[in-house]
Amino acid sequence: MRIALLGGTGDIGEGLALRFARDTDHELLIGSRDPEKARDAVEGYEERLADVGASGDLKGFANEMAADRADVVLLSVPPYYAGDTVEAVADKLDSDTILVTPAVGMKGDEDGMHYHPPGTGSVTELVAQRAPDDVSVVGAFHNLAAGKLADLSTAFDLDTLVVADDADAKARVRQLADEIEGLRALDAGPLANAAEVESVTPLVINIAKHNDDMHDVGVKWI
Amino acid sequence: MRIALLGGTGDIGEGLALRFARDTDHELLIGSRDPEKARDAVEGYEERLADVGASGDLKGFANEMAADRADVVLLSVPPYYAGDTVEAVADKLDSDTILVTPAVGMKGDEDGMHYHPPGTGSVTELVAQRAPDDVSVVGAFHNLAAGKLADLSTAFDLDTLVVADDADAKARVRQLADEIEGLRALDAGPLANAAEVESVTPLVINIAKHNDDMHDVGVKWI
Secondary structure, eight states: OOOEEEESSSSHHHHHHHHHHHHOEEEEEEEEHHHHHHHHHHHHHHHHHHTTTTEEEEEEEHHHHHHOSSSSEEOOSSSSHHHHHHHGGGGGGOOOOOOEEOOOOOOEEEEEEEEOOOSSHHHHHHHHHHHHHSEEEOOTTTTOOOHHHHHOOOOOOOEEEEEESSSHHHHHHHHHHSTTTTTEEOOOOOOHHHHHTTTTTHHHHHHHHTTTOOOSSSSEEO | OEEEEEEETTTTHHHHHHHHHHOOOOOEEEEEEEEEHHHHHHHHHHHHHHHHTOOOOOEEEEEEHHHHSSSEEESSSSSHHHHHHHHHHGGGOOTTEEEEEOOOOEEOOOOOOEEEOTSSSSSSHHHHHSSSSSEEEOOOTTTHHHHHHOTOOOOOOOOEEEEESSSHHHHHHHHHTTTSEEEEEEEEOOOOGGGHHHTHHHEEEEEEEHHHTTSSSOOOEE
């Protein structure tokens, strides 16, 4: 499978690129608005994979080209770019493409981080609204700490929650997430349930802040 | 310590009464609007404790009397009664009383359960607003499945998140929660962070609905 990671040069994109590269045989298309930046990121990822005796099938592209070639397009961009990034690549997506969004709207104040969704109710639903009608949108990978994901010396046992209206697309993304070692994908229902999934992200940040010896907090549903 | 469980005859109150009775030496004052109903509930709890070879110090009272005698008052009532219950017992609370609220506002539709907070931002903050100024309010026990809690044949390994503005009150409630076997209390910050804690409750219900073999879903932060 070909997986494009748009905005795949930083934050959650970095960790997913490294984990997919190490744990799966999928072809990974690292996207950036600047293709040179994407190719530089790929070089860095290949070095870090080599450091742990691993390798992967990684290439750097402009976001549009990565999206055009991919079966699954993962929008690993900050939430305020999510809608615009979808529109920038919209004519490269078709009914066979699955668009995956991990972005969460948050704002911080002196008390901690708070969930701050857009008017659509969630970033996941905003992406669905901005995507072409025939493209299946799946919310996943929302609550994973970027630092833990990108540190290949760390093994983990974590869950990610998947929301989608299209059952086939949801099943494919759950399968894909399950291929990452130590990650279990659970079904949280349709896109309308995305807000409660997204709001776990500010919560894990607050838990990390207020409890000694807890960093890059993740979650296991039991 | 004397712990009053207002509305302690059903739902989360039942489970907390049984677990506190089995696992601690605290005096448990089961409250209800109808004291007869509270005494009946205590009889039932004592039988269920005896069934597992346990016992506890349980007594039934009207809510007001339970609140009057307690060091910690736990509001195990439905969210839409939380504010009124606080006002009904307000003159029985003093600056030594800690008021604990586990209630969550939710509404369900065909997609699943959704977080539905009051205008104050969370039920926890609504309780704080309605409580006398000198009473410390702590949010805790929000995300525990009532069924799992009330089933004494079930061992668990779960977390509960605690929010409060008063550090001493928070520490005391964390310690109290830690006394329940298999329960770990984590700090999620001040009352202003309660919304993200409460919104985990509809989420665990949605996870239970959409995943085979998952019932009474709980959470572990790792």
